[in-house]
Amino acid sequence: MTDVATEKPRRGRPPVSDEQRQRQRLDISRHAVRLFAEQGVAATSGEQIAQASGVSERTFWRYFPQKESCVEPLLTKMVDAFCAVVRAWPREMELIDHLREAYSPLLGAASEDIEAVLSVVRLTQEERALRAAYLMLRERAEDALAEVLGERMGRPAGDVEVRVQAAAMSAVLKVSTDDVARAASGGVTTETLEGHREQIATALRDLSRML
C-alpha cells in the first residue's frame, strides 16, 4: 500500500550522496590510471593506489571490487556521452547527420577529461586486464544503446534485431575510438575530435557497403 519511498523518519548519519561517491571514485581512478601508465597494471598494487589516493586499502577495495575497475569512472564518461547523443537522436533525422550536428559540442562539454579518457583507451590496448574491463563496460553501454534504439523502433530492447543494431553501432564506435586514441597519442586537437566524428560517420557508411 505505502509508496516506495514513503515513511522515512530518517535518523542517524545519512548515506553519502551518489555524486559524492562518484567523485571519490573518479578521484581514486585518476591516481590509479596514472600509476598504471607509469609502471603497468601488474606492478601496481592495490595498496599503492590506496596510499596515493589517501584512503585505506580496505576502503579502496570497497570502491573498486577489482583493481582493473579503476578505469571505469573515466571510461564511462565517454560511453555515457555517446549514449546521450544517441538518446537525443530525433526520429526524422539520419543518424549520420545527427552525429555531425550533436557530437562535437558534447565533446566540448566533457573536454576537461578527454585527454585522460583517451590515454586510458590507449592503455587498454596494451594491458590485457584493462582491455577486459573496457570490453565489459562497452557491453553495458550496448545495453543502454539497445534501450534507446528499441524505443525508437517500437520494439523491446531484448529483440534480436535491436540488439544487432546496437552491437554493430557499438562495434563501430569501438574501432573508431581505438583508432583516434592511437592517433591522438601526441596531444588532442580540435582536429582530432572532428576526425573522430567523421570517422564514425564514414564507418557507418562503410557498414552498408558490406552487406
Add this chain to the structure above:
Amino acid sequence: MTDVATEKPRRGRPPVSDEQRQRQRLDISRHAVRLFAEQGVAATSGEQIAQASGVSERTFWRYFPQKESCVEPLLTKMVDAFCAVVRAWPREMELIDHLREAYSPLLGAASEDIEAVLSVVRLTQEERALRAAYLMLRERAEDALAEVLGERMGRPAGDVEVRVQAAAMSAVLKVSTDDVARAASGGVTTETLEGHREQIATALRDLSRML
C-alpha cells in the same frame, strides 16, 4: 645464412606436440566448465579444478594462467569455425549466400562439442568473469577476421575500414550466438542450428537497414 629450421641435431626430451597440449587443455577445460556450471566460478578453486583433472595445481596454473581462461579451448572451437567459413568465402559470392551454403556442414563436423560450447556461452551470460574472458577471445577472433577481410579487400588488416567491417560482423555473430545459446538451453536440435544460420543471415541484412 642458415635456414630457419636447419641444423637441429635435437637431443633430450622433445617438447610435447601442439595438438597434444591443446588436447590436454581441452580436457582440463571440460572439468573446469562443469564445476563452474555446478557451483559458480567464484566458488570453484584452482585446486579443485586441478584435482578433478588429475594434475597438480602448479601445472594447472601453467596450462591456464588465469582460471577464467578455462573457457577458451571450448569457445575457440566456435570462433575458429566461423573464421574458417569466412576464410572460404569466394570473392564473387554474396556473404549471406556463402553462409547458407557453407555454415551448416561445418557445424555438423564440430557437432560433437556443440552442446558443450553453447552451454559455455550461456555460462558467460551469467558469470561476469567468464564474460570478460569471452569478450577478449572474441576480440582476438576479430583480428583474425580482419586479416581475412583485409586480404579480400586488398587492404592491410589494420585499415580502419577493414576493422570496422570485422568488428561489425563479429558483433552480429556475438548477438546471434548469445541468442541461440539462450534458445537452446533445453537441448540442441538441427532446427536450432539452422535457426542460428538464418539469424546471422537476417542480422546481416538488418545491419544494412540501419545505415
Add this chain to the structure above:
DNA sequence: TCATTTATTGGCACCATCTGCCATTAAGCG
C-alpha cells in the same frame, strides 16, 4: 644398459587480491 640432455611436472615459499568481521569514527537529529 647407462649416461647425457632437455622438457615437463610437482612441491614449496611467497606476494597480491579480495572478503568478512569488528571496533572506531563521522555525521546527522532531538
Add this chain to the structure above:
DNA sequence: CGCTTAATGGCAGATGGTGCCAATAAATGA
C-alpha cells in the same frame, strides 16, 4: 550531549597466481 546510522580502517584469512628448484620423463648416443 546522547542516540542512531553510515563510512572507515585494521586485521585475519582464503584464494589467485608466480618463481624457483628438485624430481621425473623421454629422447639420443656410447
